[in-house]
Amino acid sequence: MAKDLLLTLEDTPGEGARVGEALGNAGVNIEGLCAVVRDGRSIVHVLVEDVPAARAALDGAGIRVEGETDVFVSSPISDNDMDTPGRFGTLARALGDAGINIALVYMASGNRIVLATSDNARAQELLQSTM
Incomplete structure (x- = not known):
């Protein structure tokens, strides 16, 4: 079952690449994505099927998963x-x-x-x- 993962990133060039590369290198497909910039931060929602692999990949890239939502x-x-x-x-x-x-x-x-x-x-x- 797919889940939405919530990330907060800096609003700087390359942050989206870090997410995409971390997940791609781990073989995790991004099923859906939404990102909005507010007050110098990017609020990102990523839809993935393999939540444990996604969490491990993001953690390994220094990207903290702040929330996980059933969707x-x-x-x-x-x-x-x-x-x-x-x-x-x-x-x-x-x-x-x-x-x-x-x-x-x-x-x-x-x-x-x-x-x-x-x-x-x-x-x-x-x-x-x-x-």
Whole structure:
């Protein structure tokens, strides 16, 4: 099962390369990635399948994993459906109407959506019927 790993890096050239190289050298594929810079720091979310290998590789590169989150990763969504205006609004509305809060969302490889919610199991059930 894929998990989201939270990293905080310096906002300097080469930090992304350190993450990619550490994971790549360990044979860990990055399934999804989201990074945002704020106040001189990069907040990075990395989706990986092999969490123990990813943690070991990042630790070996001096990169601390600050958090690990259970996420729901959607099935692949067709290009036509993914690129439809309002698609995310429809998905988010279905969750909101069900009282499910979205804590984290980003795109993953293969036209998949990564979500961490207040109820991942219920979110997965709801979204499978709308995707």
